[in-house]
Amino acid sequence: MPVTIQIPTALRVFTDKKPEIQADGATVAEAIADFASSYPDIKRHLYDEDGTLRSFINIYLGDTNIKNLGGLETPLKDGDTLMLVPAIAGGSGPR
Amino acid sequence: MILLPDSASMAIRSEGERSYPNECCGALLGEMDESGARAISEILPIDNGRETEERYHRFVIGPDDFMAAEKTARELGLGVIGFYHSHPDHPAVPSDYDRDHALPWYSYVIVAVESGVSGDLTSWELDADRSQFIKEL
Ligand SMILES: [Zn+2]
Numbered sequence: 390m391p392v393t394i395q396i397p398t399a400l401r402v403f404t405d406k407k408p409e410i411q412a413d414g415a416t417v418a419e420a421i422a423d424f425a426s427s428y429p430d431i432k433r434h435l436y437d438e439d440g441t442l443r444s445f446i447n448i449y450l451g452d453t454n455i456k457n458l459g460g461l462e463t464p465l466k467d468g469d470t471l472m473l474v475p476a477i478a479g480g481s482g483p484r
Numbered sequence: 485m486i487l488l489p490d491s492a493s494m495a496i497r498s499e500g501e502r503s504y505p506n507e508c509c510g511a512l513l514g515e516m517d518e519s520g521a522r523a524i525s526e527i528l529p530i531d532n533g534r535e536t537e538e539r540y541h542r543f544v545i546g547p548d549d550f551m552a553a554e555k556t557a558r559e560l561g562l563g564v565i566g567f568y569h570s571h572p573d574h575p576a577v578p579s580d581y582d583r584d585h586a587l588p589w590y591s592y593v594i595v596a597v598e599s600g601v602s603g604d605l606t607s608w609e610l611d612a613d614r615s616q617f618i619k620e621l
Contacts, residue, residue: 397587398563398564398565398589399587399588399589399590400587400588400589401589402588402589433613433614434587434588434614445544445585447547449547454547474547474550474551475547475550475587476533476544476545476546476547476550477509477544477545477550477567477585477587478542478543478544478545478581478585479509479542479543479569479578479579479581479582479585479586479592480507480541480542480543480569480579480581480582481507481541481571481572481573481574481579482541482574482579482581
């Protein structure tokens with residue numbers, strides 16, 4: 390399923406400054422994995438050491454956070470638009 | 485390389501003092517030139533999205549607030565080129581938690597607030613391999 394992935398400014402350094410990338414997948418997880426395989430340097434910013442999507446990376450399908458849909462297994466339609474939206478987090482100490 | 489005018493650093497300091505003993509947070513709006521130098525024009529304070537009891541040492545700018553900040557920046561003809569937060573009663577040095585949750589390219593400004601009074605103000609950029617923050621201010 391060809392879909393479009395919109396890239397936040399901070400990650401365009403890995404996509405030759407392109408704000409949008411075409412990817413392919415029947416689910417959100419497949420489309421993101423397809424995108425990451427085309428731009429391997431982006432992987433460490435999307436996935437942690439265990440290969441899990443980082444908790445502060447959110448994915449929107451259209452205007453809706455996939456957490457409110459079927460998560461990473463949400464099925465995609467031809468021409469859907471996914472947006473990577475980081476949450477910005479931090480703090481002062483380890484605990 | 486980051487250019488932070490006095491007006492912006494003073495605004496960050498006063499946000500840090502106002503939020504003490506909790507952490508403040510917000511976006512840095514400005515422009516980046518071809519060489520990658522970032523010029524901050526103004527700051528956009530954002531409510532700390534963490535639970536009340538966690539705000540003394542944690543902040544989060546949720547995805548909806550992130551998108552709202554991008555929209556505000558665009559309307560001003562600017563971009564979101566970084567973020568700031570305060571470290572109440574901690575030095576202005578990024579924590580491991582900061583590094584685990586950072587993205588490349590952005591500037592991360594940290595202001596230390598000691599007993600309610602702002603102190604050191606620093607700025608950092610994540611190394612490309614995520615191993616460390618590089619001090620830029
Ligand atoms: Zn911090």
